Amino acid sequence: MTTINEIKQALSTGEIDCVLLDMDGTLLDKYFDDYFWEHLVPEKYADKHNITFGRAKEELLAKYKSHEQTLNWTDIDFWSRELHLDILALKEQIRHIIEVHPHVESFLKLMKQREKRTFIATNAHYKVLDLKLRKTDLGKYLTGSITSDAIGFPKEMLEFWERAEQQIGFLRERTLFVDDTLAVLKTAKAFGIKYVVYKALGNSKVPPGTSTEFPAVMDFNELM
Numbered sequence: 299m300t301t302i303n304e305i306k307q308a309l310s311t312g313e314i315d316c317v318l319l320d321m322d323g324t325l326l327d328k329y330f331d332d333y334f335w336e337h338l339v340p341e342k343y344a345d346k347h348n349i350t351f352g353r354a355k356e357e358l359l360a361k362y363k364s365h366e367q368t369l370n371w372t373d374i375d376f377w378s379r380e381l382h383l384d385i386l387a388l389k390e391q392i393r394h395i396i397e398v399h400p401h402v403e404s405f406l407k408l409m410k411q412r413e414k415r416t417f418i419a420t421n422a423h424y425k426v427l428d429l430k431l432r433k434t435d436l437g438k439y440l441t442g443s444i445t446s447d448a449i450g451f452p453k454e455m456l457e458f459w460e461r462a463e464q465q466i467g468f469l470r471e472r473t474l475f476v477d478d479t480l481a482v483l484k485t486a487k488a489f490g491i492k493y494v495v496y497k498a499l500g501n502s503k504v505p506p507g508t509s510t511e512f513p514a515v516m517d518f519n520e521l522m
């Protein structure tokens with residue numbers, strides 16, 4: 299397994315020239331998303347259907363589960379139709395909760411200084427990506443973004459990586475990818491991305507995850 303130190307080294311020598319970063323949980327605190335889907339949406343859904351919060355949450359968790367790792371899961375237009383709630387408007391309502399993880403901004407600044415090509419690679423819907431970039435102003439450090447809805451496959455599938463490679467033209471052996479979802483890291487690794495890092499702390503209010511398979515960081519200052 300490549301160590302974090304080796305990756306840090308590869309970032310400073312230029313062995314890595316392309317950096318792909320997941321958004322939710324990796325750059326941004328996943329607390330926003332967890333609060334949104336596990337608290338706000340059940341609350342609104344309960345009101346709408348005149349049921350208890352507990353019942354609403356139970357029904358919704360089952361619905362979420364049945365669409366996990368598919369494009370529906372990340373498609374807010376799908377959820378707006380499915381739940382009869384304006385999902386984007388609700389997200390706007392709590393946009394003040396969107397937070398950038400510590401040291402992310404200095405990491406992105408450093409990557410820009412070192413002239414890396416840096417992209418967000420996210421399963422998030424482009425409307426949500428847009429909302430979050432407007433709120434956090436991280437776009438100025440980025441070369442661009444790749445979203446699974448534009449690609450047509452979620453990051454958990456090899457097809458996502460094949461098409462992303464064609465679209466932005468990165469070299470697998472010179473690319474770093476950071477994500478807080480292990481299933482996504484597995485696919486990226488199977489595809490052949492050489493430097494793959496697990497962001498263990500996704501939601502700042504939940505204990506971090508662990509991995510025996512991937513080098514892990516809690517915070518981006520470990521990569522600087």
Ligand SMILES: [Mg+2]
Binds near residue numbers: 323
């Ligand atoms: Mg994530």
